[in-house]
Structures are given as structure tokens and as C-alpha cells.
Amino acid sequence: GENVEQHPSTLSVQEGDSAVIKCTYSDSASNYFPWYKQELGKGPQLIIDIRSNVGEKKDQRIAVTLNKTAKHFSLHITETQPEDSAVYFCAAYRRRGSQGNLIFGKGTKLSVKP
Amino acid sequence: ETGVTQTPRHLVMGMTNKKSLKCEQHLGHNAMYWYKQSAKKPLELMFVYNFKEQTENNSVPSRFSPECPNSSHLFLHLHTLQPEDSALYLCASSQGIQPADTQYFGPGTRLTVL
Numbered sequence: 001g002e003n004v005e006q007h008p009s010t011l012s013v014q015e016g017d018s019a020v021i022k023c024t025y026s027d028s029a030s031n032y033f034p035w036y037k038q039e040l041g042k043g044p045q046l047i048i049d050i051r052s053n054v055g056e057k058k059d060q061r062i063a064v065t066l067n068k069t070a071k072h073f074s075l076h077i078t079e080t081q082p083e084d085s086a087v088y089f090c091a092a093y094r095r096r097g098s099q100g101n102l103i104f105g106k107g108t109k110l111s112v113k114p
Numbered sequence: 115e116t117g118v119t120q121t122p123r124h125l126v127m128g129m130t131n132k133k134s135l136k137c138e139q140h141l142g143h144n145a146m147y148w149y150k151q152s153a154k155k156p157l158e159l160m161f162v163y164n165f166k167e168q169t170e171n172n173s174v175p176s177r178f179s180p181e182c183p184n185s186s187h188l189f190l191h192l193h194t195l196q197p198e199d200s201a202l203y204l205c206a207s208s209q210g211i212q213p214a215d216t217q218y219f220g221p222g223t224r225l226t227v228l
Contacts, residue, residue, distance in 0.1 A: 004156070032213030043204050043219030044157070045116065051213070089157065093213040099169060100213065104157040 002027040002094035006105025013080050014113050021108045023090035024072040032093035033073045034102070035064060039086045047088075048075070080112045117141040118220035120205050126226045127195065135190040135223045137205030143218075145211045146188040148180060151202040151222065163188060164211050195227045 003026040013019050025033075031052040036044035050057045050064045050073065057064050061080075066073040077084055087109050091102040117140045127133050139146065148160040162170035163182040177199075179191040188205055202222040208215040 009154075034216070036219075041221065043116065043118070043206070043221050045219065046216050049216075095213075099211055101159050101162065101170060101211075102157075102217070106154060106156050 002030060002092055002103040004090060004092050004103050004105045006090050006108060008108060009106065010109045010111070012111045012113065015080060015082060017080055019077045019080050019084070019110055019112075021075045021088055021090070021110070022072060023074070023092075023105050024070075025092040025103075026071065027092070027094055028068075028071065030092040030094055030103075033064070033066060034091050034093075035062075035075050036089045036091065036104075037086045038089065038107070044089055077110075080110075082112050082114050085110055085112045116218045116220065118205060118207055118218050120203075120220040120223050122223060123221065124224045124226075126228065127192070128228050129195060129197075131195075132191070132193040134192065135203055135205075135225075137188040137190075137207075137220055139186055139188075139205075139207035139218070139220075141207055141218060143207040143209050144185050145208045145215065146182060146185070147206040147208075147217065148188065148190050149204040149206065149219075151204055157204070160190075162211065169211065192225075195225075197227050200225055200227045 006023045034049035037047045038044040063076040087107045090105045145164045150158045161180045181189040204222045205220045206217040208217045
């Protein structure tokens, strides 16, 4: 079955620096890769996603890249701000027949120091 | 607010108690999910309902019993739980169960089993 590995588990950066979180997946049939941000006391919220037919997607300070051959995808946050501090989860959509479900990584706790 | 509410937000129960978690979505979605979130572990999918029909039971012990009376409400009935069941239980909803259907999460119920 699908397995998603996420690194690092914790990441501390200075405000204004960039942050990169990496994930690998095992099932080459996975075709959709969302990233979620979870703030304290809240549920995860989708921040960006990418499909397997696209190599890169950007939304303001956030970008995601996908390397299908290597089966890894990354989240890039530029010009980090204190409000970016949260736990970030990657996920891969595992298709099973006509249905499927998301397989999540263990999460990365990002701390942005002012 | 994501449009998905969960009650209660916190619950402490003994191993012999029976309790229920409630989830309600105000987004007009057709699919609803229960996830378990434990420290340092990936989100674990428990159950999926699509148009009130259960489409996924991820080998969840029978002490967890889901109920979906309509597309807007989802319950998780709990009985004779174990201390290792202590976790954050997240509800999510989506328009459908395809990759393009973003999952919107509620804030979760923090469950402690004594």
C-alpha cells in the first residue's frame, strides 16, 4: 500500500528566510498531492495541492514541486512570517479501484522566529 | 471557520463509558470522514461515508461505531475504549470522494480515556 514519508519532523527558521519540507511516496499510481496546515487548536486546512501531470505550482509565497520519477514532492515557503508557524502535513491520494483515500505524512512542526 | 463543526471539543471518559462524538457540515457536501490524530503519527483514516453510505472502514475496532443519518451529520459512537484510544478525532467533509474534492476539516474532539 501507499506510504508517505515526511522530513524534517521539526524546522525552525528566522523570519524572512525560506522553509522547505520534503515528502516521498511509494505508490507510483498516486496522482494527487495536497499540503495541509494545522494551527494550534484547529483542524488541518488545505494550503496548496498538485496533480501528477504538473511539475510545479505556486501561490504567492507558497510553492509545491513534484518529481514523479523520484516519487517525491516538496513544499517551499518563501519570506516566512511568524503566522506561518504551524504543523504542515503532506498527503498522497491512493487510488483503489473507483475510489481512493489520502495517505498522510507524520507532519512537520515549523517555527518561525521573529 | 471551515464550515465543519465538531462537538464536544474535549471529552474525558472512563473505559466503561459510552459516549458519542458529533460532526456537522454546512457546506452541502456529500462525503464525510472520521480521522484519528495521535502524537507523532500520521492522520489515520477511520471511516468514509459518501451519500450516507459507508464506503471505507479502515480496519477500525468495533468499539468505534459510526453513524451517518444524512449527508450533513456524522457521529462516532464510543464504548469500552482503551487508554490508547486517547487522541484528537477529526471530522472532514468533501463534495465527493475524488482527488479533486478538497477535504475540509473540523477543529476536532480531544478525547482522553482514563
